[in-house]
Structure formats: C-alpha cells, structure tokens
Amino acid sequence: MSIIGVDENLPVKEVHAIYPTIDPKQHYAAQTFRGKVVLITGASRGIGLESALQYARAGASLALASRKQATLDESKNLILKELPNAQVITFVADVKDVKHAEAAVKGTVAHFGKLDILLANAGKIRAMDKPFAEKDPVGWWDTLEVNIRGVYNFVHYAIPELVKTKGRVIITTSIAAQLRVPTASDYVISKFAVGRLAEFIAIEYPDVKVFTVHPGTVDTQMSAEAQAPFPPVDPPSLPAAVFLYLSSGKADYLNSRYVSATWDLAEVEKDWKEKIVAQNGLVSKLSIPA
Amino acid sequence: MSIVGLDEDLPVTPRHDVYPTIDPKVHYDGQTFKGKVVLVTGASRGIGLETALSYARSGASLVLVSRKQATLDDSKNAIIAELPKAEVITFVADVTDVQKSEEAIKATIKRFGKLDILVANAGAARPMDKPFASKDPTGWWNIFEVNVRGVYNFVHFAIPELLKTNGQIVIVSSGVAQLRIPTASEYCTSKFALNRFAEFIALEYPSLRVFPVHPGVIGTELNLATDAPVPAVDTLALPAATFLYLTSGKANWLSGRYISAPWDLGEVESVWKQKIVAQNGLVSKLSIPK
Numbered sequence: 001m002s003i004i005g006v007d008e009n010l011p012v013k014e015v016h017a018i019y020p021t022i023d024p025k026q027h028y029a030a031q032t033f034r035g036k037v038v039l040i041t042g043a044s045r046g047i048g049l050e051s052a053l054q055y056a057r058a059g060a061s062l063a064l065a066s067r068k069q070a071t072l073d074e075s076k077n078l079i080l081k082e083l084p085n086a087q088v089i090t091f092v093a094d095v096k097d098v099k100h101a102e103a104a105v106k107g108t109v110a111h112f113g114k115l116d117i118l119l120a121n122a123g124k125i126r127a128m129d130k131p132f133a134e135k136d137p138v139g140w141w142d143t144l145e146v147n148i149r150g151v152y153n154f155v156h157y158a159i160p161e162l163v164k165t166k167g168r169v170i171i172t173t174s175i176a177a178q179l180r181v182p183t184a185s186d187y188v189i190s191k192f193a194v195g196r197l198a199e200f201i202a203i204e205y206p207d208v209k210v211f212t213v214h215p216g217t218v219d220t221q222m223s224a225e226a227q228a229p230f231p232p233v234d235p236p237s238l239p240a241a242v243f244l245y246l247s248s249g250k251a252d253y254l255n256s257r258y259v260s261a262t263w264d265l266a267e268v269e270k271d272w273k274e275k276i277v278a279q280n281g282l283v284s285k286l287s288i289p290a
Numbered sequence: 291m292s293i294v295g296l297d298e299d300l301p302v303t304p305r306h307d308v309y310p311t312i313d314p315k316v317h318y319d320g321q322t323f324k325g326k327v328v329l330v331t332g333a334s335r336g337i338g339l340e341t342a343l344s345y346a347r348s349g350a351s352l353v354l355v356s357r358k359q360a361t362l363d364d365s366k367n368a369i370i371a372e373l374p375k376a377e378v379i380t381f382v383a384d385v386t387d388v389q390k391s392e393e394a395i396k397a398t399i400k401r402f403g404k405l406d407i408l409v410a411n412a413g414a415a416r417p418m419d420k421p422f423a424s425k426d427p428t429g430w431w432n433i434f435e436v437n438v439r440g441v442y443n444f445v446h447f448a449i450p451e452l453l454k455t456n457g458q459i460v461i462v463s464s465g466v467a468q469l470r471i472p473t474a475s476e477y478c479t480s481k482f483a484l485n486r487f488a489e490f491i492a493l494e495y496p497s498l499r500v501f502p503v504h505p506g507v508i509g510t511e512l513n514l515a516t517d518a519p520v521p522a523v524d525t526l527a528l529p530a531a532t533f534l535y536l537t538s539g540k541a542n543w544l545s546g547r548y549i550s551a552p553w554d555l556g557e558v559e560s561v562w563k564q565k566i567v568a569q570n571g572l573v574s575k576l577s578i579p580k
Contacts (some may be wrong), residue, residue: 005575008575010578029381063566085553094352098427133445133449137388137442137447138388144439149431150355152427156430157440171571180493182492182494185490185494188486188490190489196479196483197475200478205421257509279577279579283576283577285298287572287575288297288571289566290565
C-alpha cells in the first residue's frame, strides 16, 4: 500500500549508522558541551537515555525528566557508572502537567544556574490497529496532549532561560508528520503540529534555535508498543548524535525546520542548504498546484 | 510586516459576499436540504447561527449545540420566527466534553432518527497580544482543546451515524492555518492541525465527504476579541452559503482539502480542479526545495 506523503522527503543518501559528519567522538574529545546544561524529557529510556549519555560524554550537565523516580535513578546511575564526574539531576514529571514542567525547568536553573539546551523528547503512540472512531476518544486526545502539550509546557518555561543563554530547543518528531498512515491519525497530527510550533518558537524567539528531528525508526519500548509495520533499522545512537550535531551550531540553517536523522547531513549541507534557505524549505506549506 | 505563509493561497478572484456560484437562493427555493438533519456546534451566534439559519431556510432539521441554554433558545427562536415550520432542537454542550459530545449525537438520533451533516464550527481564540511564553500556558492549550479536541469529539461520535447516511462534515478552519502570525501560535497551529485531521477523516472514512473551510474574516465576537490586525471584510452570508454549496454535492472533489470561502469557487473548479486533483493540492506538505 502506498502511503500518501512518502514523497515529502529530501532525496539524499539514507544513513542508518553514525558517519563522520555527526560522529559524537569529536564532541567527546573536545568536551564540546562542557559547561552546558541540558534538560531532557523522556530521559529514562530509549532515545532520551542514549541522548543523555552522549551529552554527558561530551561534558554536559544533565537534568533528566521522566515519570518514575525508579527508572530515572537507573538512568542516572548508568551515566555516573560510565562518567563518575558527570553532574546529573532528576525530576519526576509528566510532560502534560504544567506544574511539573515549571518545576523541572526552574529546578534545573536553581541547581545549575542556567539552561542551554532543551531536548523535548517524551512522546506517546497508540497501537495502529483501527480507524479512529472505533477507538477511545480520550486516548486519541492523550496522544496530542503528550506530543504537543508536553512539548509546549517545557518550551514555555524553558524559553526565558534559553533567551538568556541563546540556547536551543530540539524536539523529537517523526517522519510520520508527513505520512497519512491510516489508523495513526493522532500520532501523525501531533507530529505534524509540532513542526508548526517549531516555526513559531523561531519567529517569536529569534535568539533561540529550534529543530524538529525525525530520529529514524528506532527499536524502543514505545515503538514496540505501537506495533508499527516499519522494521526498526536505526540505532538510538544515530538520533542522539544528530541532536549533538545540531546543538553544536554546525547546522543553524536548519533552524525552525524538519530534519531527518536518516539523511546524510553532509550531503544536505553541500547540495541543499542554499535552496532550503532561499525557498524556506523543510517546513509544511499548503500545496498550491503549479 | 510580511507574514510567512501569505503566498500559500490560490490566486483566484477574492469574494467577500455571496456570488452566483454559491447563491443559496437555489437551495431555499428548491428546499435542497429537506429531510436532512444538520448539527451545528457553536450555533448560538456568529457563523454558527448564520449557518443554522441557512440550512433551515433550505429545509433542513437543525440541532443547535452551544454552551448556554439561554443563547441557544434565542437562536432557536430566531429560526422559528422566520421559519415557523422549522424543526429545531437545542443541546447544551461544551465541545471539549467527551461525554456531552456523545450525548448530543444520541439526542440527535433520538429526535430525528439520523444525522446527515455535522458542522463543527465552535472555536476559540485568545487576544493576539504577546509572545506565547509571556502568557498563560494553560490558556494556550485550551485553544487546542476547543479547536481540535472539540472538533474531534463531535466527529468521533457523529461518524457511525454519518456512515449510515453517507453524510458530510464541514469543519470551520481558518486561513491562519497557513500563517505564522506572531502572538497567535495557538490559534494558527490548532487550525493547521485541523486541516490534517480532515485528510484523515477522508482517508479512513472514504464514504463521507469532509470540508475544512476558512470562512473569511468576519466581524464576529470571536474575531473582535482577538484584536487581530486583519480587517473584517467578509460577510456572515459568505461562509454559510459556501457550506450549503459544498454539502449540496457540487464539489465532492474538494473533500479532504482546505477550502477558502473568499475564493471564487466557480473559478476554482473551472481553472484549478484538474491540477488540484492531479497534484493532490490544497493539503499541507513538507516543502522540498526545487
């Protein structure tokens, strides 16, 4: 079955493993993120945890936010076991909860004095099994609450801090944002919408850089629950490395835009950067026929 | 100041009031919607009330939904005063309430035995005055609750009934779906999301027609409360007549696509239809540079 939207993609080489341009080893060696404070939601497992590890290896101080203290403790211990000098704090937070978001951001700043990078990574997906009217309407909305509101809440409180540090927001999106996959309306719409939210962050807060990143198809607990018909072919180290790459300021021409971790980003810069900037590409637009 | 997205529009003759292609007189005289049951949310004033009146003049039975019985009674009385034989019931519901939405559909079936057309019109907007992080984060999400969840709830429960009648859905969207208006992130992004939801309704329920429609810029209470810097140049009759035109079966090819009431729809059909269908136009796509 041909899914509408698969053509809404850059025709560049696909990658499924670390490659030189984004290799995090350069950041580990240079301690690129020493002195930087990174707050990650959905940090207790999957892409969030791998990202925390990579930022920590590159010198960053970490604030991990997730729903359960037990899993947060495991994640923190994992980081400290590898990097005994790493600075890591944790916050129990449900991203949908405005107060939790406020406490996590303010707590991060209270402890570390500032915030440089927000990785709004926590997400939710439902099983892709039935047309939407046959499923629970509350569950449909819950996907949007986690994936849109959950991102918004943390962005809302992070922004005043990020303006001070000329910081960055990275949002874990999905290629699903472009794909009209039947039975996945809630997930698709939520990721579609955060792409537009990113444009607004960039417009209203030009001192803050923002990127929405498709992480690839990664084998995580969340993707397993989704029973999605897409085999996981990308390791979590791939999106994590791309987050570091984008955080390092090497691709600010992608500010406010959709980026896929599975694109060869060297090729994107070499062959597409000029056109992307000139034509305001990699954002969604109403398609007006030629 | 140039707003990003103004160019995402069909270059057709702009209309600000009823014009021959959509003149509702043909439906009033022909009683086009006699025997049809139409449910309108946000029916107590503005576009919703004008829409209800127009369908009633065309012979339809009406279900008016809004939050206050008193204003619903005023609306019902306005319809009956003009059309003493009209069949009109009212139902108090906040569209964000899942249970009330379900009850509204059940009440419709109980009274009229079926549902043919859902006009998901209820909407909300905040004043467009400050960047989003300076305002109340709960208020930001509330706009999504009304504009997206409120539409979803009614669509969710209406669909099983609409499937029985090969029914139709009109969603009152907005041209701001394409516009990145600073200080209006919640309103713009909520309407942006709705257009993708319309695509999913058409995709998962192909026997139904669904039309997300920008009604024009009209001096309604909602519009005036936003203090938007856009002059209100369109009449209430424009969108109401456009909804009748679309649901009369004359533009089924537009189902699932964004439609703007200020477009001359006769010109859209004669000059643009072929290209829109061939290129899957009037839906939002990730912009890939040429």
